[in-house]
Amino acid sequence: MRDFIPYTVIILPLHCKVVRDQRARGLVVVPYGIDIGPGLVELAVQRHAEHADNFVVADAWAWNPQRQWDFVYSMLDLSPPDMYCVWIDRLLGLVAPGGRLILGAYGSTSRGIAPEQPGQVLRSCGLEVAGTASSANANSEFAWTDVGVGR
Ligand SMILES: C[S@@+](CC[C@H](N)C(=O)[O-])C[C@H]1O[C@@H](n2cnc3c(N)ncnc32)[C@H](O)[C@@H]1O
Numbered sequence: 001m002r003d004f005i006p007y008t009v010i011i012l013p014l015h016c017k018v019v020r021d022q023r024a025r026g027l028v029v030v031p032y033g034i035d036i037g038p039g040l041v042e043l044a045v046q047r048h049a050e051h052a053d054n055f056v057v058a059d060a061w062a063w064n065p066q067r068q069w070d071f072v073y074s075m076l077d078l079s080p081p082d083m084y085c086v087w088i089d090r091l092l093g094l095v096a097p098g099g100r101l102i103l104g105a106y107g108s109t110s111r112g113i114a115p116e117q118p119g120q121v122l123r124s125c126g127l128e129v130a131g132t133a134s135s136a137n138a139n140s141e142f143a144w145t146d147v148g149v150g151r
Contacts, residue, residue: 031051031054032054032069034056034057034060034063036057036060037057041055041056065094068095069094069099070095070098070100071095072091072094072095074091074104075104075106076121081116085126088103091103095147097147097148098147100130100146100147101144102143103121103143103144103145104118104141105117105140106139107139116141117141119132119141128146129143129145132144
């Protein structure tokens with residue numbers, strides 16, 4: 001994921017490794033994140049104490065922050081398949097004009113389940129795919145779409 005998040009990022013849910021990678025590349029990253037589980041949020045607060053206020057326990061389906069971010073990452077796995085486009089529309093509402101929504105999807109290696117294809121889902125919702133990536137090790141797929149300045 002580090003290759004397709006150039007700078008400021010919201011990570012939704014939390015993905016602390018990305019922050020460390022981007023800092024190593026000399027890029028400015030201000031981490032934000034939400035998760036429905038308090039344990040992961042507490043871990044993020046410990047790792048990023050200087051940004052502790054940016055991490056909240058919340059249900060992403062009910063969370064209504066009063067701002068937008070340049071980069072938003074979340075997963076299709078947080079939505080039932082018949083709600084993917086609604087979920088994506090909700091996430092796009094968190095992306096600032098000129099920003100990017102990155103979608104991930106995870107399979108299950110132990111159960112032999114392949115991940116959903118976020119690029120296909122984005123297209124099925126009428127959105128352009130700006131790029132895709134996959135991780136065979138993590139059995140995961142990623143795709144992203146860019147939000148126009150005039151959106
Ligand atoms: C597979 S883990 C992903 C962990 C890490 N963020 C990553 O991308 O590798 C899925 C996470 O989504 C969180 N989650 C599931 N439903 C959620 C919801 N409705 N709102 C916020 N977080 C949720 C879970 O608590 C869990 O930490």
